Amino acid sequence: MRGRKVGDYALIQEKQSITINLEGEILKKAWKWKLAGERDFVIREKLAKMNLDITKQSLGAMWRNPFYCGISVNALLEEPVKGNWIGLVSEEDFLKVDRMLSESKVPVKEYSKSKINEFRPLTGFLRCECGSLLTSYVVRKKNAHYYKCQKCRNASFNALTTPYSKTEGLNDSFEKLLSKYTLSSQFIEPFKLQLNKLFDIMQSEGREELNGLVSKKKDLENKIENLDKRYFENPNFGDEKYNRYSHQFDMELKEIELQITSNSKKISNHGRHIDKVIEKVTNINKYWKEGGIDSKIRIQNLVFPEGLSIRAGNREYLTGRVNSIFGLVQTFTGIDRGNEKQKTHQKFDGSFSVAGTGLEPVTFGL
Template structure:
């Protein structure tokens, strides 16, 4: 018996697949700045010439944009390339790239992608600059080696650049694009007109408008209301972007980059103070604290102090309802025994916080016997505000005149000088128009403050003589507006004795409290004829329009 008897056990060779002469191309640059130096076009031409020279049909070229190769599946165009290759009925013979480093710089992860392309999909990788192709095992190893070298090169770059980046951040500079509301100038900016030697970050026109948003948020305004107000000022922002802004320390002048061991004070002016930023962040954080073992609900008519009143420890009070008893409570999530009944009932041992808050407001409710004296003092207060408004108006009108002059001169230069250029004209024209629009808005707002203060005084008198009743009888939105109007920085309560710890009070109500204090301290105190000077109040900052409750 010869060895030929075993020939029947030998497996037949698989029919070798006919080589497809169709290839795809892929181009990429790593930064936006490289888009302007024709690098993508150079890569595209190289791939076209390679295909023509080697008898391939180039069906498609993908990529064509800037994407960092430090991550693979975070790149949209790279992911699209792989998905289209996988879904293609007729697979290309190969994907052609000028340099392997343009494919990926992730090292081992890149090798696994190439392995899947070659061994599972039968799609090769060609480096056109060297002619290497994964259809040859030795060339495949060379390509794998180049992918590892690209990863090593990236790591070497990081090792050299990260210390410099850290030093830059520690000195108060910013890496990346400046958030909305700011204009960044420096070496690494996309707009050549903003390039300069030293980095500077300044508040732009949008930033000036966003300052108002921070003030509204601090006053307790809801996000959808803030967005509506911003739209009236021609600034559109999504609810997601607004929500992110409240949590970004950049807006109070602080950098918290991941490369830093600790926060750093930035070289830019914040739209909001650090203290106010933390207050808003605390408000947002407290609103997410889960209330266990109780049926939690949003602010409602029975618990208007939710999210406004704080425990002495600084935490905002949450609220809940015990449905079986239909009993409403406020609670501090941090302090034991810091639970307060919201309503006063026949079964409650203590007065409800809603009733005690109404009594607190009565301290800031003007008695009828002091109306004339209060008017006298309020007139003086309005005079100060109006004088400040007039001074500001003079500056705004001068600014408007200057902008109108600049626009006129710009038009003249554009029409008189054919070399001035459309791009330059459009850029400056847009800038001046936006600034003029902003100045006009400020002028209109200022006119409201300095016009007809007697009408404002009558409205103020109406509110301050009945503020506790307006709060008691108002709907939930009215209650919230009144709370934030009287106590713009919120209010705290001591759990032990339920004593309210008042902070800053609206200047108008601060003035009212001086009268109510006199009334409590001396029942025989005469009225306005003895009050010939201004009472000490916590600054002016008066906005009569806020009394339109």
């Protein structure tokens, strides 16, 4: 990335821009395979052979993210705009993939054109049970804010709770929902214990992956050394053959080095981040209530990475996938605080499913 705010002075320029790196070139192939009808698990296997590991969730999210066709999307924008970078795929091909996924119940969220402001933070995030994103509007004479489904009749919700409103505002009910994913102080210590176990597993797996990458790098460096030796010792080897293999090995070496750098960051000492994670999960509803619009949007997407739906009839939230950290919180307290049968302690054996958890400490930089 180049622009005014980058840390590397060599990358500073007047306008911000994004260039495609080696990983991006590999992902270009993934788009071609998808357009050819390949299934995701086949594409992941092909990418793994090219030393690019990607989770099922990340790959699925990529197909639905207009960023990859050069479109800038943001909940604060009224509509998507053309970015100043070259996409990995054309807009036409992006829409082809979108149509291929049209049977999915979740439309392309990023193309929502709903307006959003501090009184309607759930715009572009919350969906009606029919699958449509809720839009929002304000009645200026009454200064009353509403969320609305454009497809379903009678699917209109007041955003704020007022003395004159017949029902609780969605903003308040969402805050209450977040409180159910907030860790009680009595569970902090056992939660720390399980979080440490989870991080230990991640570090252990990360070290194994790093050792494999280092071994691959060493093998590749030996190949490069042998290639140079054959070229200089054998006058019949040929420049064209040497250049072809040299370029291929150089590309593979750069890819492996990128993987090593990325992997090294993942196995950094997560222990120092534990207190920061605890602070967030014990106050997540408070951070949402007191935060500005940017903070609210980040928290919404953090806890519910695939969004959230609501049933118009009884205003019941229909939760889908929850961030793994907050899923871990549930194992202590139970999502239904009013259920006396729900045990407040759990038996753990330390066996966690780590793949695709998205637990990198940067996630909690709220």
